[in-house]
Amino acid sequence: MMGKKTKTVKVINIDLEKCNGCRACEMICSAFHASEKYSSNNPARSRIRMIRRPLEDIYLPIYAGEYTAAECMGRDKYVIDGKEYDECDFCRASCPSREAFKEPDSGLPLKCDMCEDDPPQEEPLCVKWCLSDALTYEIREEEVEDEEEEEQKDLTQKEMERSIKALADRYGLDKVANSMARLLKKE
Amino acid sequence: MRYAETGYNLEIDLSSGNIEKVQTDPALTELHLGGLGTNARILWDRVPPETDPLAPENLLIFGTGLLAGTPAPGANRTIVTTYSPQTLLMAYSMMGGFFAPELKYAGYDKVIFSGRSPELVYIWINNDKVEIKDASHLQGKGVVETEELIKQELEDQDAQVASIGLAGENNVYYASVEHARSSASRAGIGAVMGSKNLKAVAVRGTKDLNIARPEKFIELCNEVLDYIQWRADNPVQHVPPILAGLGSPQEMAIHDEAWHTTAFSWGNARYRRKEFWTEEVEDEWFRVQDGAVQRLISCYNCPMKCGAIIAYPTLELSKYMMKCYSKLTYVMGAMADNLEFGFRIAGLAQGYGVDSYTAPQVMAFAIELYENGILTDEDLPDFPADNEGRFFYLLEKIVRREGIGDVLANGVYWAARQIGGGAEAYDSNTIKKHEQIPIKLGMLNPVFFLMHSTGEKINITQIEGQLPQAPFPEKEDREEFVKDWFQAPSENIKDFFVKWEPRGEYAFPYFPDFQTACELVEWQETMHYIDDTTGICAGLSSFPIKPPYHIHNLPTLISAGTGLDIDKDELWNKIIKRNRCLLRAINTRRGLRRKDDRPPEDHWKKRFPEHEAKLLDEYYKFKGWNSEGIPTRETLRSLDLDHVGEDLEKRGIYDDGQKDEDS
Numbered sequence: 001m002m003g004k005k006t007k008t009v010k011v012i013n014i015d016l017e018k019c020n021g022c023r024a025c026e027m028i029c030s031a032f033h034a035s036e037k038y039s040s041n042n043p044a045r046s047r048i049r050m051i052r053r054p055l056e057d058i059y060l061p062i063y064a065g066e067y068t069a070a071e072c073m074g075r076d077k078y079v080i081d082g083k084e085y086d087e088c089d090f091c092r093a094s095c096p097s098r099e100a101f102k103e104p105d106s107g108l109p110l111k112c113d114m115c116e117d118d119p120p121q122e123e124p125l126c127v128k129w130c131l132s133d134a135l136t137y138e139i140r141e142e143e144v145e146d147e148e149e150e151e152q153k154d155l156t157q158k159e160m161e162r163s164i165k166a167l168a169d170r171y172g173l174d175k176v177a178n179s180m181a182r183l184l185k186k187e
Numbered sequence: 188m189r190y191a192e193t194g195y196n197l198e199i200d201l202s203s204g205n206i207e208k209v210q211t212d213p214a215l216t217e218l219h220l221g222g223l224g225t226n227a228r229i230l231w232d233r234v235p236p237e238t239d240p241l242a243p244e245n246l247l248i249f250g251t252g253l254l255a256g257t258p259a260p261g262a263n264r265t266i267v268t269t270y271s272p273q274t275l276l277m278a279y280s281m282m283g284g285f286f287a288p289e290l291k292y293a294g295y296d297k298v299i300f301s302g303r304s305p306e307l308v309y310i311w312i313n314n315d316k317v318e319i320k321d322a323s324h325l326q327g328k329g330v331v332e333t334e335e336l337i338k339q340e341l342e343d344q345d346a347q348v349a350s351i352g353l354a355g356e357n358n359v360y361y362a363s364v365e366h367a368r369s370s371a372s373r374a375g376i377g378a379v380m381g382s383k384n385l386k387a388v389a390v391r392g393t394k395d396l397n398i399a400r401p402e403k404f405i406e407l408c409n410e411v412l413d414y415i416q417w418r419a420d421n422p423v424q425h426v427p428p429i430l431a432g433l434g435s436p437q438e439m440a441i442h443d444e445a446w447h448t449t450a451f452s453w454g455n456a457r458y459r460r461k462e463f464w465t466e467e468v469e470d471e472w473f474r475v476q477d478g479a480v481q482r483l484i485s486c487y488n489c490p491m492k493c494g495a496i497i498a499y500p501t502l503e504l505s506k507y508m509m510k511c512y513s514k515l516t517y518v519m520g521a522m523a524d525n526l527e528f529g530f531r532i533a534g535l536a537q538g539y540g541v542d543s544y545t546a547p548q549v550m551a552f553a554i555e556l557y558e559n560g561i562l563t564d565e566d567l568p569d570f571p572a573d574n575e576g577r578f579f580y581l582l583e584k585i586v587r588r589e590g591i592g593d594v595l596a597n598g599v600y601w602a603a604r605q606i607g608g609g610a611e612a613y614d615s616n617t618i619k620k621h622e623q624i625p626i627k628l629g630m631l632n633p634v635f636f637l638m639h640s641t642g643e644k645i646n647i648t649q650i651e652g653q654l655p656q657a658p659f660p661e662k663e664d665r666e667e668f669v670k671d672w673f674q675a676p677s678e679n680i681k682d683f684f685v686k687w688e689p690r691g692e693y694a695f696p697y698f699p700d701f702q703t704a705c706e707l708v709e710w711q712e713t714m715h716y717i718d719d720t721t722g723i724c725a726g727l728s729s730f731p732i733k734p735p736y737h738i739h740n741l742p743t744l745i746s747a748g749t750g751l752d753i754d755k756d757e758l759w760n761k762i763i764k765r766n767r768c769l770l771r772a773i774n775t776r777r778g779l780r781r782k783d784d785r786p787p788e789d790h791w792k793k794r795f796p797e798h799e800a801k802l803l804d805e806y807y808k809f810k811g812w813n814s815e816g817i818p819t820r821e822t823l824r825s826l827d828l829d830h831v832g833e834d835l836e837k838r839g840i841y842d843d844g845q846k847d848e849d850s
Contacts, residue, residue: 020483020484021482034401039397057481
C-alpha cells in the first residue's frame with residue numbers, strides 16, 4: 001500500500017486588480033538575491049518581472065520558473081476582459097525568446113526560490129514589499145502520495161545543474177567542459 | 188567602488204554629436220550630494236550668467252537623485268535643471284516615474300545635453316551603447332504617442348522615455364518634459380529641450396546599483412515601509428481629507444474636492460466660490476471620476492497611488508496617465524464646473540506637453556483681457572462664446588504659437604507686457620514672471636510670505652509641507668497632534684504649534700516671533716532641498732504632514748546608502764545650506780535681487796508692508812545673506828564656496844546690490 005504524506009505548499013496569490021505597477025517586487029527580489037544580501041539591486045536580475053503595458057492597463061507580475069533550452073513553436077494570444085496578452089506574458093520559463101529571468105552578464109537562468117533563507121523570512125520579500133496587497137502569501141498543507149513526491153535535492157545542487165545545462169545549451173557541452181578543465185588547471 | 192550613485196555622467200553635445208561617458212569627482216558628492224546639488228554646481232561652473240536660455244550654450248541636465256534606484260521607497264526622482272526662458276533664472280523642475288532608476292541601472296547619474304542638434308533627434312541610451320537617432324517622423328507627435336512609437340521602434344517595452352510635445356518643439360515658455368505618469372513641468376524646461384531639437388530621451392539599463400552598508404540601509408527602508416502602512420490606518424486628524432494621508436494629494440483616489448474648489452481661486456486667480464461644493468456636485472464629480480479612473484498607479488518602488496490611468500469615452504486622446512491636481516486646474520481656470528471637461532482638456536494638454544499649472548492661468552488671463560476689451564475679435568478670430576470652447580481654442584493657438592498664441596506662449600508676465608494697453612494689471616498671480624498656485628487669502632501668513640517670496644523653486648507647493656496650513660482651533664487637539672510628531676526638528680517648533688491660534692495674541696501676522704518664523708521656513712525648505720538631492724519623492728517626505736522620511740532618519744539613510752558619514756548637523760547646516768546658497772548665487776548672478784522677493788500682489792487681502800520688510804531683513808540675516816538677499820562672502824567661504832563669492836565680488840554684485848542686471 002502506498003503511504004500518504006503531508007507536503008507544505010507555498011502559495012503567492014496574485015491579484016492583478018490591486019497592482020499599482022511600482023516594481024518594488026522586482027527591486028527587492030534583486031536586492032535580496034545579491035551576494036551579500038541587499039548590497040546591490042538590479043531589476044534585470046529579478047526573479048519576478050512585471051509585464052507592464054500601462055496604456056493597455058496590463059500589469060502582470062510573473063515569477064521565474066524552469067529553464068528551457070528552446071522557445072515554443074507557436075505564439076498563442078489570450079484576450080481577457082478585452083485585454084490582449086501574448087502567451088509568453090504568462091510563461092515562467094527562462095527561455096531564449098526573451099531577456100527576462102536570466103542574469104544580464106552571464107545569461108544564466110534564474111528561478112524563484114520563495115526567498116529561502118536561514119533563518120527563514122516570514123514571507124517572500126516581494127510579498128512583504130507589496131503594500132498594495134497585489135501579492136499575498138499563504139502556506140497550505142496538502143496530502144500527497146509518498147512515491148509521487150519528488151526527491152528533494154539540495155537547493156544549491158539543483159541550481160548548479162540548471163546553470164550547467166543552460167551553459168551547455170548555449171555554448172555546447174564541449175566548450176563548457178574545456179572551460180571547466182582550464183579553470184581546474186589554474187587552481 | 189561608488190555607492191548609491193554610479194560615478195558617471197553622460198555628456199552629449201547635440202551640435203557635434205559627440206558622446207562621452209565621464210567619471211565624476213567624488214568630492215562633489217561629499218559637497219553637494221547629488222540631484223539638485225550637483226546639477227546646480229554644473230550650471231554654476233559651466234554656463235555663464237549671460238547665456239540666453241534658448242541658445243545652444245545653455246545646458247539641459249537630467250540628474251538622478253542620489254538615492255534614486257536604491258531600495259529606499261519612493262526614491263525615483265529626476266531633477267531637470269537649466270536656465271528658464273520664462274523666469275530667466277535657474278529652473279529645476281522634477282519628475283517621478285521610472286526614468287531616474289533606469290538611468291542609474293544603465294550606469295549614469297546624469298545626462299548633460301549641450302549644443303543644438305541640426306535636425307530633430309532622440310537619444311537611445313542602452314547601457315554602454317548610446318545613440319543619437321533621427322526623430323523627424325516624431326515631429327508634432329503627442330508625448331503619449333511618441334513614447335509608444337519609440338518603444339516599438341527600439342523593440343523594448345522596458346525602455347523609459349522622457350519626451351516633449353508640440354509645445355516644447357515650439358519653445359512655449361511653459362512646455363513640459365513628460366514621462367509615463369510624471370512630468371517636469373515648471374518654468375519651461377520643455378522649451379529648452381525643444382530649442383536643442385531634442386524630442387525624447389529613451390533609456391534602458393541592466394546594471395547593478397550598489398549600497399555601502401546594506402544591512403543598515405534595508406533596516407531603515409523597512410521602518411519607512413512600516414510607518415507608511417501605519418499612517419494609512421492612522422490619517423492625520425483636523426485637516427481636510429486630501430491632506431490627511433501620505434503621497435501627493437490623493438487627487439485620483441479621493442473625490443472629495445471641497446477643499447480645493449472652495450479654498451482655491453477660480454478664473455484668473457480671482458474668485459473664491461465658498462458655496463461651490465454641494466451634494467449634487469459631489470455626486471456628479473464622483474460619477475465622472477469613477478468612470479474616468481481605470482487604475483491607480485505609482486512611480487518606481489513606491490507603495491502610494493498618486494496617479495491614474497485615465498480612460499473616458501469622450502476623451503480626445505484614447506488614454507493617458509494623470510497625476511495630482513491637473514484634473515482641477517483647467518476646470519477652475521475656465522470656471523467650468525465640469526469635471527469631465529477637466530479630464531478631456533488635461534489629456535489633450537498633456538499630449539502637447541504644457542504645464543498644467545501655468546497653461547490654464549494663461550488662458551484665464553486671455554479670457555479676462557478679451558472680456559475687458561484689451562484683446563479683441565481681431566486678436567481672437569472665431570473665438571467661441573463658452574469658456575470650455577475658449578480653452579480648447581487657446582490651447583491649440585498656444586502650442587502652435589499661432590496668432591495671439593505666439594504671445595500667450597510666453598506666459599502671463601511677458602504676454603501682458605507685449606500686449607500692453609493695460610494688460611499688465613491682469614498679471615495678478617505671478618512671482619518672478621512665473622504663474623503661481625491660484626490662492627487668495629485674507630490675513631498675511633508670515634511663514635508662507637517668506638516661502639513664497641524667497642523660494643528658488645518659485646513654486647510654493649514645493650517649498651511648504653509638514654506644518655498644517657492653519658492652526659487647529661482647540662488646544663487639546665494641538666497638544667494631541669504634537670504627541671507623536673517626532674518629525675518636528677525641535678521643541679521650539681512643537682511649542683509654536685501648541686500655542687498657535689486662529690485669533691488673538693498667538694495668531695498671524697505678528698506671531699510667531701521672527702526667529703521662529705525663520706526656523707519654520709528653513710526647516711520646511713531644508714526638507715525639500717534634501718529630497719531634491721536624494722530624489723526621494725516629496726510625497727513621502729517634505730510635503731505631507733507627519734511623513735515617513737524626516738530630518739532624524741534621512742542623515743542615517745544617506746550615510747548607509749553612500750558610505751559617507753553625515754549627521755544631522757552636517758546635512759542641514761553644511762550640505763543643504765551650501766546647496767541653498769549656491770542656488771541663490773546662481774540666481775543672483777542672473778540678476779535676482781530683493782525687489783523680486785515678493786508674493787503675488789493680491790495673494791493676501793491684509794498686508795503689512797513694514798512687518799513684511801522686517802521679515803525679509805530677519806530672514807536674510809538668518810540665512811547669512813546681505814540686505815539684498817545675496818549670500819555674503821563670509822557665508823559662502825564658510826560653506827566651501829569661496830570661489831562663488833569671489834565671482835560675485837568680481838562682477839561688482841556686492842558693490843551695487845541695487846543694480847538691476849538686465850539679462
